Amino acid sequence: MAAANGGAGSVLPGVTAIALATAFLIVLLRVENQTAIISLLAFGLAAVAVANWFGWLAPVTRSFAERENALDAFAVVAALVVAAVFHEDHFVLLLVCTVLLYIVATLGLNIQFGYAGVLNFAGASFFGIGAYTAAVLNEHTAIPHLLVLLIGGVMAALIGSLLLLPVLRTRGHYAAVVTIAFALLFKTFLEVNDVLGGPQGLQVRSMKILGWSFNDNFQIGGVKLSFYISYFLVSLIILVLAFVLVRRIERSWVGLNLDALRLDETAACCFGLDIVRWKVTAFLLGNFLIGIAGTLFGMVGGFVQPNNYTFADSLILVSILLLGGIGNPWGVVVATVIVVIVPEKLQAIQEYRFLLYAALVMAVLLFRSEGLLPRPVRRYFPGWRP
Amino acid sequence: MDFGLFAQHTMNGLMLGMMYALVAVGFTLFFGVLDVIKFSHGDVLTVGAFTALATFVGLKSMGVASTTVELLAMLIAAIGAMAVLGAVIAKAFVLPLRAAPALNTLLITLMLGTVLREAVRLFYPDGANPKPFPRLLPAESVSIGNFNLRLDNTIMLAAGVLVIVGLQLMLNRTKLGLAIRAVAQDEETAKTMGVNFSAIVLITFAIGSALAAFAGLMNGLYYNEINFGIGLYLGVVGFSAAIIGGLGSIYGAILGGFMFAALQTIGAVALPFASAYKDVFAFAVVIVLMAWRPTGLIPEKLSERV
DSSP states (O other): OTTTTTOOSOSHHHHHHHHHHHHHHHHHHHOOOHHHHHHHHHHHHHHHHHHHHTTOHHHHHHHHHHSHHHHHHHHHHHHHHHHHHTTTOHHHHHHHHHHHHHHHHHHHHHIIIIIIOOOOSOHHHHHHHHHHHHHHHHHHOOOOHHHHHHHHHHHHHHHHHTTHHHHHHOOHHHHHHHHHHHHHHHHHHHHHOTTTTGGGOEEOOOOEETTEETTSOEEETTEEEOTHHHHHHHHHHHHHHHHHHHHHHHHSHHHHHHHHHHHOHHHHHHTTOOHHHHHHHHHHHHHHHHHHHHHHHHHHHTEEOGGGGOHHHHHHHHHHHHHHOTTOHHHHHHHHHHHHHHHHHOGGGGGGHHHHHHHHHHHHHHHOTTOSSOOOOOOOSTTOOO | OOHHHHHHHHHHHHHHHHHHHHHHHHHHHHHHHHSOOOTTHHHHHHHHHHHHHHHHHHHHHHTOOOHHHHHHHHHHHHHHHHHHHHHHHIIIIIGGGTTSOHHHHHHHHHHHHHHHHHHHHHHSTTTTSOEEOOOOSOOOEEEETTEEEEHHHHHHHHHHHHHHHHHHHHHHHSHHHHHHHHHHHOHHHHHHTTOOHHHHHHHHHHHHHHHHHHHHHHHHHHHSEEOTTHHHHHHHHHHHHHHHHOTTOHHHHHHHHHHHHHHHHHHHHTSSSOGGGHHHHHHHHHHHHHHHSTTOSSOOOOOOOO
16 A cells, blocks of 8 residues: 555565564574574674664664565565475474464454453463364364364354453453453363363364375475474464454554554543444454464364463463564564574573563563564554654 | 361361462552552562571571471561562562553563562472471360361461451551551542652552561461462462452452352362362352452442543
8 A cells, every 4th residue: 555655665674674584583493502592692682782773773664664565475475485494394393383373372462452452361271272172173073174273263252252241341450350360260170170181181183174184294396394384384374364354453443443442441432432342352353363373273283281271371472462562463473483482492591481581571561661563653544654 | 067077178268268368468458559460479478488498497407496486587587588579579660660551560570470480499499399398386186076176277377367457457556557548548649748658668568578478488387388389379369369359458358368268168168069170160250250340349449530
């Protein structure tokens, strides 16, 4: 749209930034030596600081704001390049899949937290509902697995709808306790319940689409590919759909209503917005996205157990959102990459990762509370600059 | 059910309720003065319990044998250290974020809780495993039918009641209590009346954290075992209890604490399904209660300025 209106911003700075980030990511994923990883991370930090000092980040921001559609496409290409480089490496591809699905889940949380201002501290529980749906349906039914993905999302939304009444009636801290209680209830329920495998959890059958089994390695033109490539592609497609959906919602009058609702409920009510309707929409839609991500994640991992869906995991999802910048989908992408990949690569600090990571979030909250990439001011018209 | 069993469950429920109430009172105090939720409260409790244990180990290695001295030293060390920690947390992390959205305070204290918990797990010697906690109170017991009234539990319960009554007296009868209540009611007016706002906030956080340390010591003496995760659970339960009661109300927090313990006991004993579901039942009731009374059983007096 912006491009059609004269193309004030250039696409080049954005593409350069994506290319550099991708190259950095590929090197980081490839390197195994701990010292090298630490110096690489330090180098990355320094590079961003230097770029910020010389004002090189401003053109990047502008090009992202004005040529977003083109840059979205480049980001997808970048993800494909990463997958192509590591086409044989199971571990790295699993990590990349995890990142993609966590982004989808956090985007769902972003609709709730970032746009409508509905608190949800049970993100991991809804993620888990999806995964358990996959485990049960893949084992006992012959429902096509793409349909299972949808059903997983619908299940998360349905079980979430049990919380609607308390979520709608409460505000602020009182609303927080509803979802926190649900997160604890859900994990305890899974642990004591025999049907769903108790603390040991359940196996999840791998994905099959039209007879194509996802758990076999395959070859194309003599190049061996890891079986995770299939999961990677499905995850990427889901991520693209979720991202487009979230962006569309944000830009539409629905997003405008949600923003009004978050900023001032009373004022929104006075202007005739239906508070209940939009809160319900945001809560259920968010849970639906989280559920879909969880369903696919269950199939990728091949295994579900209650310990993966604790309150602490819900907090990690919330922290990703906060670290990235609430309400900014691009921030979510960057923050998820940092939060998921850095602890996996830095084996030296693996033991201390929760500690360091919690300290990092505290530092962000104290010194840059709007997150790494703050949400830009809404653009009401194409080509309009605030 | 016969009397003995009933009395036994009541006693257990009361012990649990006392611990929950002590934690919940902390939450409600913090919320009263600053309108914030300090989620690291539960982990302050853990650190308090571990401080007490470390004091015990230290005294033992110095050759102190009297249990009274040990208990007293543990109490003073844990309560003193946690009061300081509480004030430091308020000064460094809670007060600077006053202008930010309430969510940020919630998150920073959640993360601080993680830091404290992980620090105990990583840096306390062998902190990742459950640690035995010494049995320091007299363990005699009186049997009435098949009800076994243990002396140590009775002492702890009485001490808990004393602490809560003392806190209540302090809040209602002293000048400090008056200042705390004034800040809770209206910060601006309290300031114009010459109340030193930040000092009162720090003192309130110190008092609340000292209560948590007391609850942590009680928890250790009751179960004779502590681990780095107790605080997380007790924190969430205490938070729920404070919320059910209605944030900002001391009576509400106490009521909420005992009610949560009662729900768990009922869930474990009187309901048809397996006792493992007691927490599921208790948290489900919390959610239903929130739907029924969205601002708790004893709601804070709230008028919204638009």
